[in-house]
Amino acid sequence: MFFLNLDRFNDNVAIISGSEEITYRELAKKINNNSALKLPFKSLVFIKASNDLETIVAYLSNLVAGNIIYLYDSNNKSVVNNLIDIYNPNYLFENGEYTTLHSDKLSLHSETVLLLSTSGSTGTPKFVRLTGSNIDSNAAAIADYLELRPSDRALLHLKLHYSFGLSILNSYMSVGASVVLTNTTAMDASFGKLINKHNITSFSGVPFIFQTLDKASFDLSQYPSLRQITQAGGKMFKDDVLRWSKESIKNEIEFFVMYGQTEAAPRISYLPPKYVEQHPDSIGVAIPNGEILLVDDKKNIIREPNVEGELVYRGPNVMQGYASSLDDLAKGKVVSELYTGDIAKFNELGLFTIVGRSSRFVKLFGIRINLDDLEEYFNTLGQDVICTGDDTKIIVAHTGVSNPNAAISKLSKKINIPETCFQNMQLKVMPILSNNKVDYKAIKSLAHKNNKNYFRIFKFIFTKSFWKDYFKELFTTLGFLDKSLTVKKLFFREFPDNTSETASFKELGGDSMTYVTISMELDEIIGFLPERWESLSIKDLIELESKGGEL
Amino acid sequence: MKTMDVNLFIRALAIISVVFNHAYIDRYYEAYGSVEDVFFGLSLAGGANVLLLISGFNFAEFIMSKSDVSSLKISLVGFAKKIAIPSLLLTVFFFVILSKFNIYELLFIRNFIDNDRISKFPIWYPQVMLQMLLVLYLILPLVFGFIQSKPWGLSLLFLMITISSAIIGIYTFELDMLKYKVPQLYAWVFVMGWVFYYAKVSESLSKKVFAFIILALSCILIIGPYDLNFYWLCSAGYLLVFYKTIIIGKFLKKILTIVAQATFIIFLFHRFFFEVLEKLSPFSYGYLTLFFFGIFASIILWASATSFSRIYKRNLESVG
Numbered sequence: 001m002f003f004l005n006l007d008r009f010n011d012n013v014a015i016i017s018g019s020e021e022i023t024y025r026e027l028a029k030k031i032n033n034n035s036a037l038k039l040p041f042k043s044l045v046f047i048k049a050s051n052d053l054e055t056i057v058a059y060l061s062n063l064v065a066g067n068i069i070y071l072y073d074s075n076n077k078s079v080v081n082n083l084i085d086i087y088n089p090n091y092l093f094e095n096g097e098y099t100t101l102h103s104d105k106l107s108l109h110s111e112t113v114l115l116l117s118t119s120g121s122t123g124t125p126k127f128v129r130l131t132g133s134n135i136d137s138n139a140a141a142i143a144d145y146l147e148l149r150p151s152d153r154a155l156l157h158l159k160l161h162y163s164f165g166l167s168i169l170n171s172y173m174s175v176g177a178s179v180v181l182t183n184t185t186a187m188d189a190s191f192g193k194l195i196n197k198h199n200i201t202s203f204s205g206v207p208f209i210f211q212t213l214d215k216a217s218f219d220l221s222q223y224p225s226l227r228q229i230t231q232a233g234g235k236m237f238k239d240d241v242l243r244w245s246k247e248s249i250k251n252e253i254e255f256f257v258m259y260g261q262t263e264a265a266p267r268i269s270y271l272p273p274k275y276v277e278q279h280p281d282s283i284g285v286a287i288p289n290g291e292i293l294l295v296d297d298k299k300n301i302i303r304e305p306n307v308e309g310e311l312v313y314r315g316p317n318v319m320q321g322y323a324s325s326l327d328d329l330a331k332g333k334v335v336s337e338l339y340t341g342d343i344a345k346f347n348e349l350g351l352f353t354i355v356g357r358s359s360r361f362v363k364l365f366g367i368r369i370n371l372d373d374l375e376e377y378f379n380t381l382g383q384d385v386i387c388t389g390d391d392t393k394i395i396v397a398h399t400g401v402s403n404p405n406a407a408i409s410k411l412s413k414k415i416n417i418p419e420t421c422f423q424n425m426q427l428k429v430m431p432i433l434s435n436n437k438v439d440y441k442a443i444k445s446l447a448h449k450n451n452k453n454y455f456r457i458f459k460f461i462f463t464k465s466f467w468k469d470y471f472k473e474l475f476t477t478l479g480f481l482d483k484s485l486t487v488k489k490l491f492f493r494e495f496p497d498n499t500s501e502t503a504s505f506k507e508l509g510g511d512s513m514t515y516v517t518i519s520m521e522l523d524e525i526i527g528f529l530p531e532r533w534e535s536l537s538i539k540d541l542i543e544l545e546s547k548g549g550e551l
Numbered sequence: 552m553k554t555m556d557v558n559l560f561i562r563a564l565a566i567i568s569v570v571f572n573h574a575y576i577d578r579y580y581e582a583y584g585s586v587e588d589v590f591f592g593l594s595l596a597g598g599a600n601v602l603l604l605i606s607g608f609n610f611a612e613f614i615m616s617k618s619d620v621s622s623l624k625i626s627l628v629g630f631a632k633k634i635a636i637p638s639l640l641l642t643v644f645f646f647v648i649l650s651k652f653n654i655y656e657l658l659f660i661r662n663f664i665d666n667d668r669i670s671k672f673p674i675w676y677p678q679v680m681l682q683m684l685l686v687l688y689l690i691l692p693l694v695f696g697f698i699q700s701k702p703w704g705l706s707l708l709f710l711m712i713t714i715s716s717a718i719i720g721i722y723t724f725e726l727d728m729l730k731y732k733v734p735q736l737y738a739w740v741f742v743m744g745w746v747f748y749y750a751k752v753s754e755s756l757s758k759k760v761f762a763f764i765i766l767a768l769s770c771i772l773i774i775g776p777y778d779l780n781f782y783w784l785c786s787a788g789y790l791l792v793f794y795k796t797i798i799i800g801k802f803l804k805k806i807l808t809i810v811a812q813a814t815f816i817i818f819l820f821h822r823f824f825f826e827v828l829e830k831l832s833p834f835s836y837g838y839l840t841l842f843f844f845g846i847f848a849s850i851i852l853w854a855s856a857t858s859f860s861r862i863y864k865r866n867l868e869s870v871g
Contacts, residue, residue: 469862471858477858478850479805479808493861509622511626511633512606512609513815515613516562519556520559520812523555523808528554529556534612
């Protein structure tokens with residue numbers, strides 16, 4: 001295991017934290033002296049995850065001791081307190097000190113050493129259970145394909161409680177390379193200065209960080225020490241990948257696109273830099289000693305290229321299983337392979353591409369919509385937005401783009417979904433999780449709250465765009481303007497909560513008042529009013545519309 | 552020429568007649584209804600009963616056709632709300648601008664107390680409708696099984712009961728002072744709508760003929776042949792039960808389409824607009840001006856409210 005006998009790397013610089021610099025020999029000494037190694041039995045230890053030396057020492061010490069560690073986000077005390085109630089840890093490590101919570105022996109599996117949360121501190125008590133072999137094999141695999149050297153130096157700005165951040169620490173330590181700890185983020189002006197100050201050879205980021213650096217006009221040519229940049233933690237837009245790749249090549253930097261899940265400790269695949277330009281949306285190939293397959297709905301392996309299926313991963317880094325309670329920590333391996341929930345395909349070169357996450361699909365009017373694709377579409381229009389939603393509405397959230405309604409209008413025509421299914425939402429700040437991923441749940445919650453914000457709604461009435469639309473609608477209602485209404489739009493207007501095409505007017509709870517309105521409009525759209533139209537499904541009415549009135 | 556749904560055609564004509572009649576009455580008459588007025592005046596009284604007939608028809612189609620009791624109740628309550636809320640708001644509006652108040656009128660039961668009203672709209676209609684809906688809310692769940700299995704028979708049974716209550720009401724109680732604006736005198740028209748609906752959907756000619764005959768006989772018994780309401784109801788019933796569509800000119804259809812959609816708003820607000828014209832017009836005017844003003848102002852109001860509501864909902868989610 002990489003974390004054992006770290007003194008084998010002698011006087012290589014292990015950690016730089018502020019002005020403090022310690023070698024592997026010194027680090028090993030600190031670990032040996034750590035009280036984690038003096039505990040009478042295997043314990044559960046919650047460690048406050050700060051990017052500092054004490055946290056690293058505590059983490060490594062407890063790994064060596066064989067305890068089970070949970071690194072918690074220091075900004076979320078209430079979440080941690082909830083987790084402490086559920087899991088009843090023996091010790092708490094924070095601010096350089098251990099606090100004993102109790103001395104009872106817990107029923108803990110002998111191989112489990114690390115618990116990672118599956119979400120970015122949203123409070124869910126669900127953990128991924130990992131063994132020493134899981135993290136060791138993954139660290140070795142990452143070091144292998146990145147060809148890490150002892151002279152490398154990574155900038156660790158990602159949080160340690162995040163699997164991506166932790167994997168950087170693990171993989172660099174596995175080869176005796178250096179890690180520079182910092183709480184500086186990509187949004188800080190001093191981020192670039194740090195790279196030069198410590199001759200950083202590699203930094204990593206999630207898509208949001210790269211977007212932030214783009215906005216700050218981050219110029220790679222200013223950082224001659226860099227030799228690698230790695231991207232993971234979500235799908236980056238193709239254009240962004242290409243741009244970063246081009247800039248990296250220009251500056252003799254290798255740009256790696258990577259993919260993984262916490263459940264795989266976390267790395268699953270990587271895209272070799274030589275393929276990035278030709279296949280910027282690919283996640284590449286499995287990491288060394290790992291295997292990626294695709295399966296269909298019936299769990300049969302897909303062997304043909306360009307056929308979509310669920311991505312399944314096999315390898316020594318696949319977790320033991322999940323934990324939702326203390327009892328689960330006694331369990332061993334219950335998972336043999338990892339069903340990722342991502343839909344993917346592979347090409348003739350064997351490079352995999354994620355088509356979408358199953359949770360990133362919504363279904364409106366019978367049409368399956370990939371929210372990532374929508375984001376990509378907006379991106380091609382130069383609009384930096386986040387799309388989320390459910391089977392009734394698509395939320396388009398942004399912090400200020402020009403004329404989003406026009407883009408929404410274009411998109412709605414393109415994918416044949418009524419414009420009113422889209423909710424345009426401008427935010428002051430995009431909600432981000434502590435792992436720097438977009439907080440979709442928070443966006444949905446904000447969207448829901450905004451609908452109840454009556455003052456904001458009242459204010460809207462005094463805008464120019466409201467009155468422009470109002471008069472246009474007034475003249476249309478009175479028959480002076482063409483309505484350009486379709487059956488789909490009509491029913492969505494009258495029944496905004498319904499996105500199913502199999503329902504009829506009666507089934508949707510239509511009454512005599514809406515009957516009048518809809519029958520008038522249908523008469524205009526189809527050319528006549530179909531007999532017993534109120535019992536026909538929306539789908540049948542759409543068909544009538546397309547066939548000019550004949551079914 | 553274009554075809555128009557007969558239900559909507561009748562609805563449009565009915566509301567036009569209501570507004571016209573009120574415009575005419577406001578200018579020339581205190582009361583209306585005798586056949587002499589057809590010749591010596593231009594009363595078109597009868598539209599309100601036709602609207603009630605259509606309401607009953609639609610009630611049977613959209614509410615009584617629900618597949619379970621709870622859906623029936625929910626739909627019934629929803630329908631009642633759509634009548635009650637705007638009527639209540641309008642009532643309160645008139646209380647405020649006229650600085651008057653009447654608790655019975657606020658509770659929609661004044662039709663049982665006297666024939667006066669503060670609100671400048673035909674409040675008797677929502678009063679009668681809501682009172683009927685309340686009774687139906689209590690009774691219909693009890694006979695839900697029959698609605699599903701024997702709707703035609705049940706509607707005939709209800710019709711007999713309501714006709715009886717109307718006859719008893721007319722010949723037994725002194726309802727003159729209430730101007731007969733009580734539900735027991737109108738329920739039969741509403742239930743007649745059910746009978747017509749079930750006759751129509753059965754596609755049985757004999758049922759349709761039977762329904763029409765029942766209507767004519769009921770009208771003779773309750774209204775009498777010397778009342779324009781009789782002719783209105785029989786004509787409307789005839790069209791409703793025997794026809795699905797009617798052929799009319801394109802321009803006329805366009806006008807009637809808008810009127811049909813705005814029916815409820817026209818019904819609620821035309822009298823208010825009569826008052827507005829009365830207060831604001833520096834010129835004298837006849838009943839036709841009053842009629843057109845009442846109709847068009849109500850249509851503009853309906854179109855404005857509809858447009859506002861649609862734009863509001865469409866743009867609801869823009870966040871500052």
